[in-house]
Amino acid sequence: MNAPITQTPIRVGTRGSALAMAQTTAIANRLGAAAGVPVEIIPITTHGDTSRESLSTLGGTGVFASALRESLLAGDCDVIVHSLKDLPTGAHPGLVIGATPKRADPRDVLCARDGLTLATLPEGAKVGTGSPRRVAQLRRLRPDLTVVDIRGNVDTRLAFVSDGELDAVVLAAAGLGRLGRLDAVATDFLDLSAWPTAPGQGALAIEVREGKLDRALTAALAAVNHSTTQTVTTAERLVLAGLEAGCAAPIGASAEIDDGLLFLTATVYRPDGTEQLTASHAATPESHALVDLLDAAHDVAERVVAELLAKGAAELAPLRAASGGGAEPLGDGAVGESLPDNISPGGTS
C-alpha cells in the first residue's frame, strides 16, 4: 500500500467463503489503487453460508445479500461486493449499485470424473447441483441422468466428484476461475446457446450506501465500472424483474453486445425439463453513451419478457414462488460513466 496510513481506508465487506474472499480481495485492490487509499476487508457471515437447507427452500433470492447489506447500512463497512447473480433485482432502500466491473466468463462448466462431458456421461450418471435452473437443463438435455440436490461451497461440491460419490457437478466458470481451479476441474464448457446461465452470472456488483459518497470512493467506483457489463447484465436482470422471478427460478438469460448490436435471449424451463420457452430480441443503441446503452437494454428486455409471457412462461414455471426479494423492476439509476453526480436509487446492475 503506497498511500499514507493516516488516510481513512475503504472498508469492504464480504462473505467469508473462499470464493467471496477471492473476488472481494481482487475488487478491493482495484478500488484501493484507483482511490489511492488503503482498503480493509471485513468478513461477514450470512444465513446462506451457514444453512444446510436446499437453495430452493431457503426462500429464494437474497439469502446471501441481506447480512452484508445490514452491515453496509449500519456503517460497519463502506462497500460490499456481491456476485450479481445472487442479488435480488428489486431496489434495496438506502443502497445502490455503485459499479459493475468487467464480467468474467458467464458459462457453466461440467466438472466430471475422467474427463467426461455432458454428451459422454454414461446413462444414469449422478450429477450434482442445487440450482433449479441447472436441474431443469440437465433433465432437458439428458433425461437419463440422476440429478442430485447438493449444497455447499465450491470445494465441498468438487469433493463429491473426487470422493467418487457423484460422477459430475455443474458450476459457474467464473467462480472456479476466481479460485484458480477452472483449468484443473472443468471437463466441459457448456455453450450459452444450449445452456444459458443465470442473469448476471460471472459479473460482480459493488454496492454502496445511497447519497453523497466520499470523493475518493466515487472516483474509484467510476474507474472500475464497465459499461458493457452494466448494459448486458441490466438486460438479463430485467428479464427476471419483468417475469417477477427470483434468482432461484429456472430461467437462463444471456445478453451480449456484438458489432454495436445488443442481443438478448432468455429461456424459461419447466422444472422437470420437459418443456422450455425461449425469446430473443436485438436492439441497436443510439450511441455508446451509457444512457443509450441502458435504454437499449430496457427495450430488448421488455420485448423478451412480453414474448415469454405471451407464450405462457408464467404457467410453465413457479416464477413468483421462487421470488423472495421484492419484484420491482430494475431502476434506471445509472452510475459509472455519469458518476459522481448521478447516483440514484434503483440499482443499475
Ligand SMILES: NCc1[nH]cc(CCC(=O)O)c1CC(=O)O
Ligand atoms: N450460486 C452460488 C454462486 N454465486 C456466484 C457464483 C460464482 C459465479 C458468478 O460469479 O456468477 C456461485 C457458484 C456457482 O454457481 O457455481
